[in-house]
Amino acid sequence: xxxxxxxxxxxxxxxxxxxxxxxxxxxxxxxxxxxxxxxxxxxxxxxxxxxxxxxxxxxxxxxxxxxxxxxxxxxxxxxxxxxxxxxxxxxxxxxxxxxxxxxxxxxxxxxxxxxxxxxxxxxxxxxxxxxxxxxxxxxxxxxxxxxxxxxxxxxxxxxxx
Numbered sequence: 001x002x003x004x005x006x007x008x009x010x011x012x013x014x015x016x017x018x019x020x021x022x023x024x025x026x027x028x029x030x031x032x033x034x035x036x037x038x039x040x041x042x043x044x045x046x047x048x049x050x051x052x053x054x055x056x057x058x059x060x061x062x063x064x065x066x067x068x069x070x071x072x073x074x075x076x077x078x079x080x081x082x083x084x085x086x087x088x089x090x091x092x093x094x095x096x097x098x099x100x101x102x103x104x105x106x107x108x109x110x111x112x113x114x115x116x117x118x119x120x121x122x123x124x125x126x127x128x129x130x131x132x133x134x135x136x137x138x139x140x141x142x143x144x145x146x147x148x149x150x151x152x153x154x155x156x157x158x159x160x161x
Contacts, residue, residue: 003033011064014040015103023047024138024154038107043068043097043155050150050157051094052143059087059108068102070095079104095155106153133161 009027018026022042029038043049043066051071061070063083069076070085071094077085079095079102087093095102134143138156148158 009040011040011105015042015065018042024156028139035110036107037110038105039153040064040105041103041154043095043102045097045099045101047097047101047155048150049095049152049155051092052145052148052150052152053092054087054089054152055144056089057108057111058089059106061085061087062105062107063102064105065103066101067098068096069098133158 136151
């Protein structure tokens with residue numbers, strides 16, 4: 001049986017239903033069997049997603065409302081409604097919302113499920129390390145950064161250590 005296309009969300013309705021001060025991921029793609037992930041994210045005025053590097057996935061970011069900038073290495077790229085930004089894997093990136101905030105949609109290949117494997121030649125006994133301090137308190141994403149400051153999915157700041 002072939003899968004049927006269907007409307008999953010109407011961005012305008014999602015934004016209208018969100019509280020004016022609601023931030024982070026307002027919506028995400030959650031359909032079973034999908035090969036893509038997508039997130040609708042709102043950053044309030046002046047908020048930032050700290051510099052980080054995504055090693056596994058290219059990300060397409062589409063600005064829907066507001067303005068800001070994307071730190072891309074040694075330069076800042078201006079972002080405004082309708083801007084489409086490609087964030088290639090292994091690139092360092094950061095986002096900063098302007099005075100009106102920044103609302104954007106990200107789309108990328110779905111991440112494979114997490115699997116804990118010891119490094120080659122590692123001792124295989126005992127318990128694995130606790131990584132709860134690397135789990136975003138807002139959206140639950142496990143950060144690949146060993147000392148995360150901001151979540152790369154929703155922009156939430158990690159608690160101080």
